[in-house]
Amino acid sequence: MPTYHERMAEQKRTAIVDAATGLFLESGYDKTSLARIADAAGVSKATLFKQFPTKAELFDAIVTDYWRTEEGALTPQPGDPAKGLKALGDRYVALLTRPGMVALFRIVIAEAPRFPELGQTQFKLGKQPFFDAVRDYLAAENEAGTLDVGDPILAATQFLGMISNFAFWPRMLLMNWAPTEKAMAHSVDEAVQTILARHEVTAATGAARA
Numbered sequence: 001m002p003t004y005h006e007r008m009a010e011q012k013r014t015a016i017v018d019a020a021t022g023l024f025l026e027s028g029y030d031k032t033s034l035a036r037i038a039d040a041a042g043v044s045k046a047t048l049f050k051q052f053p054t055k056a057e058l059f060d061a062i063v064t065d066y067w068r069t070e071e072g073a074l075t076p077q078p079g080d081p082a083k084g085l086k087a088l089g090d091r092y093v094a095l096l097t098r099p100g101m102v103a104l105f106r107i108v109i110a111e112a113p114r115f116p117e118l119g120q121t122q123f124k125l126g127k128q129p130f131f132d133a134v135r136d137y138l139a140a141e142n143e144a145g146t147l148d149v150g151d152p153i154l155a156a157t158q159f160l161g162m163i164s165n166f167a168f169w170p171r172m173l174l175m176n177w178a179p180t181e182k183a184m185a186h187s188v189d190e191a192v193q194t195i196l197a198r199h200e201v202t203a204a205t206g207a208a209r210a
Contacts, residue, residue, distance in 0.1 A: 013051055015041040017065055020058050025103045029059070029111040029118060060121055066104050067095060067126040075133045078144040085195055088134055089163055089188035095130065096168040097184070105172065131156055138199075147199045155199060162191040 002010070019041035023032040034055055038048040052058035069091060076084035095101070104122070112119040135156040141147035149155050166187040170177040179187075 009051075012041070012043050012047055013061075016043060016048055016051065016058070017062055021062055021100055021103060021107075024059075024107045024111075029055070029107065029115055034058070056117070056121075059118060060125060062104065063121050063125045066098060066101055067130065069095065069130075075137050075140075078137070078140040078146060081141050081147050081196060081200065082192060084137060084141070085159065085192040086188060088137060089159070089191055090185070092130065092134075092160060092163050093167045093184050093188060096164060101168075102171050131160065134160060146201060147196075148201050149199050155195065159191055159195050162194060163188055 016037060020032070020037045023037055023040055032055075034048055034052070035045055037058070038045045041048070052061060076087050078084065108118050108122045135152045138147065138149045138152040138155050138159075142149040142152065166179065167184055
């Protein structure tokens with residue numbers, strides 16, 4: 001159980017991250033100083049600098065927090081592609097619809113021409129680890145003989161693209177885009193069925209692989 005000081009430190013960290021996200025979106029990454037973030041978060045500059053010595057480290061923390069999956073979440077074990085892909089797809093929707101995720105992408109897109117490292121951070125610390133998990137899962141199903149996936153990178157790109165094109169990208173342009181949970185679940189189910197239809201091992205593909 002966290003101590004009082006640990007709880008207070010976590011509360012201050014959360015306040016700093018929330019304040020930074022809001023200010024980056026409102027004023028831009030370049031024009032937002034750490035001192036201004038500390039003031040908005042209600043913490044001293046010393047407290048902020050102790051947790052985040054640089055603005056780049058603070059942005060790294062923001063990206064990591066937004067893309068963090070639930071405690072103990074693991075890549076599914078191969079053997080049941082329908083179940084495994086469904087779990088990954090639902091997890092992806094949960095990440096993409098997390099409060100603030102659209103704001104994070106808008107910050108990166110707005111600032112990327114002047115600060116390309118922000119895009120690199122968003123990709124390497126955010127999207128890439130999840131993409132790698134899906135790619136590795138598809139490769140494991142291929143190795144187990146339950147899916148016939150010659151190109152796991154392409155298959156992962158197609159799977160996640162089908163989901164994000166419904167669950168996320170319209171939100172970047174349409175302020176009132178808010179599909180129901182049922183619609184989100186249906187989009188995941190359809191993406192799963194599409195991958196299975198393309199890659200599931202049949203008697204013919206099994207014989208060919210043998």
